Amino acid sequence: SGSFTTLNPKNRAMVGVLAGGGAGDRPFLNAGNKWRRYRSKGHKYPIVRGVAQAAYVHPHGGGRHQHMGGGGTVSRDAPPGAKVGSIAARKTGRSRIKERA
Numbered sequence: 001s002g003s004f005t006t007l008n009p010k011n012r013a014m015v016g017v018l019a020g021g022g023a024g025d026r027p028f029l030n031a032g033n034k035w036r037r038y039r040s041k042g043h044k045y046p047i048v049r050g051v052a053q054a055a056y057v058h059p060h061g062g063g064r065h066q067h068m069g070g071g072g073t074v075s076r077d078a079p080p081g082a083k084v085g086s087i088a089a090r091k092t093g094r095s096r097i098k099e100r101a
Contacts (some may be wrong), residue, residue: 031046050068050085051066051068052066058084059081059082060072068085072085072086072092073086073087073088073092075088
């Protein structure tokens with residue numbers, strides 16, 4: 001804009017744009033590239049839903065159709081492997097707006 005700003009000479013600043021900006025905007029184009037990115041970051045990929053898995057792999061798995069079959073809440077004392085879903089949930093379901101009296 002051509003205007004000048006006076007700054008305190010004790011201030012320190014860097015001028016410019018950060019390198020690598022917008023690197024995440026590029027699409028992955030295939031699943032292999034995404035898998036390698038997630039693996040390099042230590043993330044789990046792909047994330048598969050429990051109902052989509054087999055019954056011996058996941059407590060929500062199995063059945064002719066993809067449904068949980070049992071309840072989705074589990075106690076906090078459940079053993080590892082069974083502790084999937086809503087862990088020690090106080091309440092579940094859709095939150096509804098209370099009617100005004």
